[in-house]
Amino acid sequence: MARRQQEKSQETQQELLSAALELFQERGFFGTTIADITEKAGYAKGSFYRHWQGKDEITLQLIEAKLASCRAARTQALARARNLSEALDAIWDFLESIMKDKSWARLFLEFTIHASCDEKLKASLAQSAFRLSDPVFAELVAPWTRPGVSGDKLGALNTCLFEGFLIHGVLGTGTLDKKDIRDAAKRLILALAEA
Amino acid sequence: MARRQQEKSQETQQELLSAALELFQERGFFGTTIADITEKAGYAKGSFYRHWQGKDEITLQLIEAKLASCRAARTQALARARNLSEALDAIWDFLESIMKDKSWARLFLEFTIHASCDEKLKASLAQSAFRLSDPVFAELVAPWTRPGVSGDKLGALNTCLFEGFLIHGVLGTGTLDKKDIRDAAKRLILALAEA
DNA sequence: TCTCATCCTGACCAGTGGTCATAAAGCGAA
DNA sequence: TTCGCTTTATGACCACTGGTCAGGATGAGA
Numbered sequence: 001m002a003r004r005q006q007e008k009s010q011e012t013q014q015e016l017l018s019a020a021l022e023l024f025q026e027r028g029f030f031g032t033t034i035a036d037i038t039e040k041a042g043y044a045k046g047s048f049y050r051h052w053q054g055k056d057e058i059t060l061q062l063i064e065a066k067l068a069s070c071r072a073a074r075t076q077a078l079a080r081a082r083n084l085s086e087a088l089d090a091i092w093d094f095l096e097s098i099m100k101d102k103s104w105a106r107l108f109l110e111f112t113i114h115a116s117c118d119e120k121l122k123a124s125l126a127q128s129a130f131r132l133s134d135p136v137f138a139e140l141v142a143p144w145t146r147p148g149v150s151g152d153k154l155g156a157l158n159t160c161l162f163e164g165f166l167i168h169g170v171l172g173t174g175t176l177d178k179k180d181i182r183d184a185a186k187r188l189i190l191a192l193a194e195a
Numbered sequence: 196m197a198r199r200q201q202e203k204s205q206e207t208q209q210e211l212l213s214a215a216l217e218l219f220q221e222r223g224f225f226g227t228t229i230a231d232i233t234e235k236a237g238y239a240k241g242s243f244y245r246h247w248q249g250k251d252e253i254t255l256q257l258i259e260a261k262l263a264s265c266r267a268a269r270t271q272a273l274a275r276a277r278n279l280s281e282a283l284d285a286i287w288d289f290l291e292s293i294m295k296d297k298s299w300a301r302l303f304l305e306f307t308i309h310a311s312c313d314e315k316l317k318a319s320l321a322q323s324a325f326r327l328s329d330p331v332f333a334e335l336v337a338p339w340t341r342p343g344v345s346g347d348k349l350g351a352l353n354t355c356l357f358e359g360f361l362i363h364g365v366l367g368t369g370t371l372d373k374k375d376i377r378d379a380a381k382r383l384i385l386a387l388a389e390a
Numbered sequence: 391t392c393t394c395a396t397c398c399t400g401a402c403c404a405g406t407g408g409t410c411a412t413a414a415a416g417c418g419a420a
Numbered sequence: 421t422t423c424g425c426t427t428t429a430t431g432a433c434c435a436c437t438g439g440t441c442a443g444g445a446t447g448a449g450a
Contacts, residue, residue, distance in 0.1 A: 031312060106312070113365070155370075164355025164362075171317060171321070187386060
């Protein structure tokens with residue numbers, strides 16, 4: 001059987017993923033080179049390209065894995081929500097869980113901006129579960145919004161506040177905390193949904 | 196006199212600035228190399244470093260120049276404002292004038308994220324007139340906010356919406372337009388300022 | 391033992407930001 | 421005009437990046 005060879009390959013991939021994650025958290029997306037990753041994992045640079053096409057691909061994979069683990073909790077909480085306020089809380093619990101770690105916030109932002117310069121990557125990003133896309137948000141809040149209110153727009157505004165807060169966070173002025181932004185988002189969305 | 200030499204130097208600097216601006220708008224901050232800039236302007240790469248320490252410095256200069264031209268109008272409009280709503284409109288006129296051009300929005304974002312990885316640059320950015328800093332906003336809206344309301348927080352929230360909208364813009368989903376975000380910001384700030 | 395597929399290597403490439411000895415040109419004075 | 425001196429401009433050079441690829445090592449099956 002060729003199982004052991006495949007297992008070795010998988011193991012290598014995992015080691016590279018772990019190394020990449022650590023380095024991204026430490027030095028950010030732009031600050032990490034592929035040579036850094038392979039060196040940390042104990043492989044030659046060429047090995048990287050057996051598993052991914054480039055830094056973009058491995059980053060996307062890491063981000064998706066991170067989000068997948070946070071999404072389960074969100075789905076459960078949303079199922080329990082009895083009104084729009086509770087639904088928004090579930091959504092913001094999800095958003096907060098993503099960024100509990102500041103280095104994740106930076107990685108998200110760096111990658112988002114980087115992706116915005118590349119059409120293909122932008123498409124992957126929009127399709128992936130990375131961002132809480134507007135239609136998804138619309139679907140989540142649909143049960144509690146009045147007809148005529150665009151759920152997409154509510155979602156986009158919510159995302160603006162969230163991603164703006166990410167920038168606020170990485171710049172480190174510290175004027176706002178988690179609660180401030182959540183309250184503001186809830187206030188805004190509730191006001192608009194009922195208008 | 197050495198005037199003609201200085202004039203030539205100034206002229207070179209201007210040519211490089213123009214070339215840099217065009218390229219930044221076209222290809223973004225990360226997509227533009229220093230060799231691109233000097234080549235477009237018709238100089239050798241080394242000439243660039245007579246005028247700036249690196250890409251960061253020339254970018255900061257370009258951004259500050261852009262903002263300086265927009266700030267005059269803002270100051271005038273704010274002086275005429277008779278209530279918080281009008282003041283917010285003046286501020287959003289200013290913000291909109293900055294990124295009327297989509298390529299500016301991307302440049303702002305790219306540079307902001309890039310700066311967030313560098314302590315020195317982050318300080319320059321905070322100090323510069325680049326971002327509508329929280330204290331400045333607080334001062335602008337102070338005449339119309341109730342005591343006990345933190346103008347800094349209002350400013351930070353306003354900035355979150357603005358910068359979140361910049362991301363929304365560069366990702367090009369197009370769910371929101373200028374008016375949506377301005378209305379949302381006004382609604383939020385007015386509600387909080389009067390609470 | 392002999393193949394052959396898989397996994398891994400590291401020298402190699404073009405291109406990056408940044409440096410610096412050198413060349414060219416402008417300047418004022420003799 | 422001619423001679424220094426200063427300012428401006430050059431492009432080869434450096435260490436580094438993302439990415440490639442012929443070839444070496446290792447394991448699987450006959």
